[in-house]
Structures are given as C-alpha cells and as structure tokens.
Amino acid sequence: MTTFQMTVSPDFPPNRIAGWYIFNTWLQKATGLNIHLELYTDFEGQRQAVEEDRVDIIYANPYDAAMLIREKGFEALARPKGKVDExxxxxxxxxxxxxxxxxxxxxxxxxxxxxxxxxxxxxxxxxxxxxxxxxxxxxxxxxxxxxxxxxxxxxxxxxxxxxxxxxxxxxxxxxxxxxxxSQIGDLFHTFLVGPRLAEHKETLREALLHMHETPKGKDALESLGFEGWENVSPAEADFMINLIEALK
Amino acid sequence: MEDMRPEDIVGEYREYTLTYYDGTSRKVLVTDIETPYPDGKLIVSTTDTEGVITHANQAFVDMSGYTREELIGQPHYILRHPDMPKAAFRDMWETIQAGKTWRGYVKNLRKDGGYYLVYATVMPNFDKQGNIVGYTSVRRKPSRRKMEEALALYAKMLAEEKAQEGRA
Structure with missing residues (x-):
C-alpha cells in the first residue's frame, strides 16, 4: 500500500507538534490512507522536500500554498474555520x-x-x-x-x-x-494535496469537513487549536494566489 | 454610467465631464478632501476582461464610499479622478492585456467627491489554457514622497493632453 507524505508549514507553534501527530492518526483512520508525517523545523528543509516531490499533503502558509498550486499542481481542499493570517x-x-x-x-x-x-x-x-x-x-x-x-x-x-x-x-x-x-482577511493557511493524491482528494475533503462531528475528530481538532475545517474553492485559492503575487 | 449627484458630495465641489475610452462620458463632482489610506489594509477588486467590477472587498467599499452593490457591475473607471491623465490608464491597459503586471500610483475619486491615494498592482487572471479571463487589482498605502512625484508628473501629462485636445 502506498504511503503518502504529509508535512506542516514550519510556522506552527511548538506546542502543537503532538497535535499534528494526533491529527495524522485520526486522518489515516478516517480515510484508510497510509500517511507518514514529517515535520521540518525550517522552511529550507521543507522547500527541499517539496522540490524533490517528497510531499503529498501539506498544511501550508499562503505564500507556499501559492507556489504549490501554481508550480506543483497541488489543490487546496480546506482551511481552518474562521482563521486568517495577519x-x-x-x-x-x-x-x-x-x-x-x-x-x-x-x-x-x-x-x-x-x-x-x-x-x-x-x-x-x-x-x-x-x-x-x-x-x-x-x-x-x-x-x-x-x-x-x-x-x-x-x-x-x-x-x-x-x-x-x-x-x-x-x-x-x-x-x-x-x-x-495588517487587516486583509483574505489570506489563510490551507490544507493541500498533491497530484499523487488526486483520486483521494474528495475522500480527504469530506473527512476534514465532517471532522468536528465526531468526538475523536473534535479532540484532534482541539489539539491543533482549530474549531473545524471549511471548504476552499479553486476560485478562493486563485484569489489568494493573486494577492500574494501582487505583494511580491 | 450615471452622473455624480450634488446631494452625495461633502464640501464645496468643482464640476468636470470625463470621457472614457469606450466613448461614454460622465459628469463628476470633485472636492479637495483626502481620505487618508489606512495602515495595513489592502483594497482588492476583480474585474472581467472589459474592466467591469466583479468583486470588491470591504476596504474597497470603505475607501470608495460606494456600497458593494453600487460597485459590482460598474466599470472600474467609476473611480477615475479628473487629475489622472488618460495616458496612465492607456499604459495600464496595454500592459495587462499583454499578460503582464502593471504597478503605479493612482489618485482615485470617491463617491462623496473626495479622493484617496494608492499604490496599485493590476494583474491578469488566466484560465488553464492561458487565456486572460479577468483582472485583479490590489491597492496599498503609497509612500507620500513617491506619490507626490507621481502627482506632479500626472499634472504635466494632463496639461499636455489638454493642450493636444485644444489643438485637435
């Protein structure tokens, strides 16, 4: 069975490390996929992994999300409910x-x-x-x-x-x-999947959007400090990419 | 587009008639009252390929003085200030229609006749086949010095445009 690689933008607070491992355990159970979580302590390490196509799933900041969508064929599935990056x-x-x-x-x-x-x-x-x-x-x-x-x-x-x-x-x-x-309101971290996961993306999206409905899902969300996930449409992702491009 | 109405204007105003690239014209009423650009905010709008507004964020609504309903469906030139030379916008359109990003300093007209100053980035949006399907414009707070330099240049350009129109 294929093992997919997941990582998280290295800007997460250190006290959430355990939370991401709990999230991965939950995600594997909810989707039946084999997922290995690799956390990088710096952006360089993560960027190199992306370059070498060693990342399939990523919780990325808006800047990296823009690059992953435009250059690596990733798709944004969801974002933490109510959270924006300022x-x-x-x-x-x-x-x-x-x-x-x-x-x-x-x-x-x-x-x-x-x-x-x-x-x-x-x-x-x-x-x-x-x-x-x-x-x-x-x-x-x-x-x-x-x-x-x-x-x-x-x-x-x-x-x-x-x-x-x-x-x-x-x-x-x-x-x-x-x-x-800053008071922009349109930039946020997103959960993205790469081309190798194309056939599983709707399974992943559904799992995330319903995560808050089960006690175990709720616990995993709490360990990340999230209330739940909301859908990100391709148009919303495009809009965010354009904002990032404009600011470069 | 409808003429600006005296009842919307705050303060003493001057009257101008602007003629746009599509041949339409509009009476605009202008005061000297500046609305300072707020720190940390971005004005964001999208248009279709004709420059008709399809999305306006809250900062756009707040700074322009129009409601979102009044902005959506209108040409972006609803914000055109008579102190801006036509050549600046011609340059912008040529740039973005060629698929490139345009950046520049712009004086915009508010619904109440006042103005606000921005540093604008306008870029084309493409579909998967690489066709331009619309444009995104992001405006931010400009440097005061660079804005003043741009306004001085625009005043010269405008004077030249008026002199040419007078000769024509």
Missing amino acids: AVVVTRADAPYNAVDDLKPGLRLAATNDPAVYLLGMMMLEPAELDAENLQIQQVESYPIAAKLLLQGEADLAFFLKEAFDKLSSLTREQLKVLVE
Missing part, C-alpha cells in the same frame, strides 16, 4: 516611534523566515520607503527569539504572525508595542 510590525514599548511614518532607513529588523509574514511586514513598511536594501535584517528562528532581540535592544523592529504575537506572554507583550497590523 502580520504585525512590533517595536519596544519605549521606542521613539509610534507609527510607520516615524521609521527611518538603517533600523535593525528581526524576522523569521516565514515568507507570508515577511511579505506582509514589508508591505506595511513600504509607505516609509523601507525595504530589504535599507534595513539591517536579522533572520531569527522563532517569534520568541524575535521578541527577545527587541527586549534586549538588539533589534529595533520585528515582524510577527499576529497569532504568534498574541501567544507571547503578557509580560513580554507589555514591553512591546504594535506599530501596524
């Missing part, structure tokens, strides 16, 4: 800036390698004519590290996935301030 640009609470227009070239920016958050963050700095050329960009491994650099005065600005920023401790958040927050 980004925030953050500085220290006592920093001398209160708006994007106060920012000047030369500032030190801490950013993770999450491509969707980076794109949104840069879009929000554009009105102040800031870009990769005139900022000192420090790539960091995680959002808590970005927060630490801000608090230690080693970075002036940082980009966060809004959800990740909201999950920082209240003590940390009190020492930081949000300069600007």
Whole structure:
C-alpha cells in the first residue's frame, strides 16, 4: 500500500507538534490512507522536500500554498474555520516611534523566515520607503527569539504572525508595542494535496469537513487549536494566489 | 454610467465631464478632501476582461464610499479622478492585456467627491489554457514622497493632453 507524505508549514507553534501527530492518526483512520508525517523545523528543509516531490499533503502558509498550486499542481481542499493570517510590525514599548511614518532607513529588523509574514511586514513598511536594501535584517528562528532581540535592544523592529504575537506572554507583550497590523482577511493557511493524491482528494475533503462531528475528530481538532475545517474553492485559492503575487 | 449627484458630495465641489475610452462620458463632482489610506489594509477588486467590477472587498467599499452593490457591475473607471491623465490608464491597459503586471500610483475619486491615494498592482487572471479571463487589482498605502512625484508628473501629462485636445 502506498504511503503518502504529509508535512506542516514550519510556522506552527511548538506546542502543537503532538497535535499534528494526533491529527495524522485520526486522518489515516478516517480515510484508510497510509500517511507518514514529517515535520521540518525550517522552511529550507521543507522547500527541499517539496522540490524533490517528497510531499503529498501539506498544511501550508499562503505564500507556499501559492507556489504549490501554481508550480506543483497541488489543490487546496480546506482551511481552518474562521482563521486568517495577519502580520504585525512590533517595536519596544519605549521606542521613539509610534507609527510607520516615524521609521527611518538603517533600523535593525528581526524576522523569521516565514515568507507570508515577511511579505506582509514589508508591505506595511513600504509607505516609509523601507525595504530589504535599507534595513539591517536579522533572520531569527522563532517569534520568541524575535521578541527577545527587541527586549534586549538588539533589534529595533520585528515582524510577527499576529497569532504568534498574541501567544507571547503578557509580560513580554507589555514591553512591546504594535506599530501596524495588517487587516486583509483574505489570506489563510490551507490544507493541500498533491497530484499523487488526486483520486483521494474528495475522500480527504469530506473527512476534514465532517471532522468536528465526531468526538475523536473534535479532540484532534482541539489539539491543533482549530474549531473545524471549511471548504476552499479553486476560485478562493486563485484569489489568494493573486494577492500574494501582487505583494511580491 | 450615471452622473455624480450634488446631494452625495461633502464640501464645496468643482464640476468636470470625463470621457472614457469606450466613448461614454460622465459628469463628476470633485472636492479637495483626502481620505487618508489606512495602515495595513489592502483594497482588492476583480474585474472581467472589459474592466467591469466583479468583486470588491470591504476596504474597497470603505475607501470608495460606494456600497458593494453600487460597485459590482460598474466599470472600474467609476473611480477615475479628473487629475489622472488618460495616458496612465492607456499604459495600464496595454500592459495587462499583454499578460503582464502593471504597478503605479493612482489618485482615485470617491463617491462623496473626495479622493484617496494608492499604490496599485493590476494583474491578469488566466484560465488553464492561458487565456486572460479577468483582472485583479490590489491597492496599498503609497509612500507620500513617491506619490507626490507621481502627482506632479500626472499634472504635466494632463496639461499636455489638454493642450493636444485644444489643438485637435
């Protein structure tokens, strides 16, 4: 029996690792498919796996979803109900800036390698004519590290996935301030399947859309912090891809 | 398209008649009141191949002052401001009809006669056979300095267009 490979965008919070394994166990039972879950700690590792066609199922951020659909023939089946991806640009609470227009070239920016958050963050700095050329960009491994650099005065600005920023401790958040927050509402993580799973895609979609209806499905959703899944049509996916393309 | 109505306008206004590429014209009423572009938002719309609006997000509704029902089904030039030269839009149409992405600074007209300033990206949407089936336009907050440079250029272009029309 074929074993399909599943992975998850490396921007998931570390406390959800177990949740993804629970999800995979549930998904295999619900669909009768053999699925191996491989979690990558960074985007590079995951990108290489995609390049080498070692990924069949992926829970991807909007940027990677756009690439997977356009270049690798993936199809978006579902998205977590009610969840959208937004980004925030953050500085220290006592920093001398209160708006994007106060920012000047030369500032030190801490950013993770999450491509969707980076794109949104840069879009929000554009009105102040800031870009990769005139900022000192420090790539960091995680959002808590970005927060630490801000608090230690080693970075002036940082980009966060809004959800990740909201999950920082209240003590940390009190020492930081949000300069600007994206309010797009049309970008979201999606559950995608690759061409090798074409004949099983409706089985997978149905399983996801009804997941919240059984106690075991509900438990697995809770371990991911999701309420349920909702359908993504090809038109919705296209719309999201166009947004990402426009922001590049 | 219907003329703009004085009862929709906020503040003192000037009157212009705009003639669009399809030969239709419309009376527009214009004030000098700017609605500042909100941080972090994107205005998104889609049109069919003729430029008729098929989708408008909430930011588009909020910034244009029209309801979604008033926007859907109208040509995108419902937002055309008389300070914008025709050549800017000609360049945009030539670019997107050739299957490429157009980016530029645009002054848009609101329903209440005021205006808002954007940095726009307009791109064609393709079907699986590679045919253009419509366009997506995404507008974001522009840099103030680059916007002012663009407006100065547009003022020159507009003056030239008017001089040419006068000679014709």
